[in-house]
Amino acid sequence: MKIAVLVSGSGTNLQTLIEQLHQDGTSGIDIAVVISDRKNAYALTRAERAGIPTHVVRTQDYENRVDFDAEISRLIEQYAAELIVLAGFMKLFQPPFVQKYQNRIINVHPTLLPAFPGAHPVADTLAYGVKIAGVTVHFVDEGVDSGPIIAQAAVPVLDTDDEERLHNRIQVEEHKLYPEVIKWYAQGKLKVKGRKVIVE
């Protein structure tokens, strides 16, 4: 199965997907293209090192967000990607894009959703004072981090945590969970029933 991975930043999740899926001949999963909305994203370097085609699609180069989404869609079709994997991609899609790819876009978010959606999830987690943080992999719907939840893992918050320390421990769990969920998807194991996702 061909997947497209969309990134904005460092790309540690992308790196895991490269090593655990793309470079594992038994996975049956190829990263066909990596798309970034930022030209300096280190994730692009990781993709290039692995010989994966990269494209930069920046919002400021398009008249509106529908046109931005359309260019991403054009690349998805060009590379025949069946699944769109958001890995630290920090832009929201407009409804036409989400509808076109219903249950074909997944995202990883560094909290136990529906707690702390949005752009500063780990800082919000610490500021609130919760004792259990975590990671969520979910399908993308038209809202912000609100789509059907596929899998979650918990991470204890320690009194000594700052944002970086907690995020690093959450990322350890992301790097285990995200490749696993993509394998489930490729194996046809995910069934969406309303808000519930059943892993068969």
Ligand code: GAR
């Ligand atoms: C990850 O921790 C991911 O959960 C988060 O961005 C980080 C990207 O790290 N995503 C979001 O907050 C999405 N709302 P990476 O570039 O090293 O993979």
